[in-house]
Amino acid sequence: DTGVSQDPRHKITKRGQNVTFRCDPISEHNRLYWYRQTLGQGPEFLTYFQNEAQLEKSRLLSDRFSAERPKGSFSTLEIQRTEQGDSAMYLCASSVPQGVDGNTIYFGEGSWLTVV
Amino acid sequence: AQSVTQLDSHVSVSEGTPVLLRCNYSSSYSPSLFWYVQHPNKGLQLLLKYTSAATLVKGINGFEAEFKKSETSFHLTKPSAHMSDAAEYFCVVRMDSSYKLIFGSGTRLLVRP
Numbered sequence: 048d049t050g051v052s053q054d055p056r057h058k059i060t061k062r063g064q065n066v067t068f069r070c071d072p073i074s075e076h077n078r079l080y081w082y083r084q085t086l087g088q089g090p091e092f093l094t095y096f097q098n099e100a101q102l103e104k105s106r107l108l109s110d111r112f113s114a115e116r117p118k119g120s121f122s123t124l125e126i127q128r129t130e131q132g133d134s135a136m137y138l139c140a141s142s143v144p145q146g147v148d149g150n151t152i153y154f155g156e157g158s159w160l161t162v163v
Numbered sequence: 164a165q166s167v168t169q170l171d172s173h174v175s176v177s178e179g180t181p182v183l184l185r186c187n188y189s190s191s192y193s194p195s196l197f198w199y200v201q202h203p204n205k206g207l208q209l210l211l212k213y214t215s216a217a218t219l220v221k222g223i224n225g226f227e228a229e230f231k232k233s234e235t236s237f238h239l240t241k242p243s244a245h246m247s248d249a250a251e252y253f254c255v256v257r258m259d260s261s262y263k264l265i266f267g268s269g270t271r272l273l274v275r276p
Binding site for chain 2: 051078080082087088089090091092095103138140142150151152153154155156157159
């Protein structure tokens, strides 16, 4: 078990460009989450998947943001027409609903986005 | 609605002295409570969790927290600070019927030699 894996770890992009982040959850974790963390703040919930179904999106997730989990395994988070305010760390997390470890959410190391 | 208040944005202790990071929560239902730690430029690591079992919860690296319903508190403690404990600590609440985590604003722990 290698934990939650995120790629790329760092991305610098020009304003107006599109970026995509990938998350590979812990094997057999059917729940997957995206959070955003800006400097000096705690993470904020963006969206949640159970298997391939996106069950909730935060109002923080504007129309320029889209997340997918096509086969219920890895997920992608795409930001279109990036703005400087999108600069943040994007955290992916995963969990299982039952068992000893049920509902414990494990985080990846995050993908840092800098929009210049 | 649930919320979490971390009462100190910064805490500074000397190595070998006790650590106390304070957290108060607001929840209408029976909450699940967590403490996560974040080292610089790293993701979040779970320290411990409370899910309505024992009110005193032991976590990794010698940390523990006590759930006090009457005080709506979930303070994090450690008997003796180590230099490697220097990091940002987040108190987190989740309703049992939900899957979203609500994070506090964080407490930065500084450990002086």
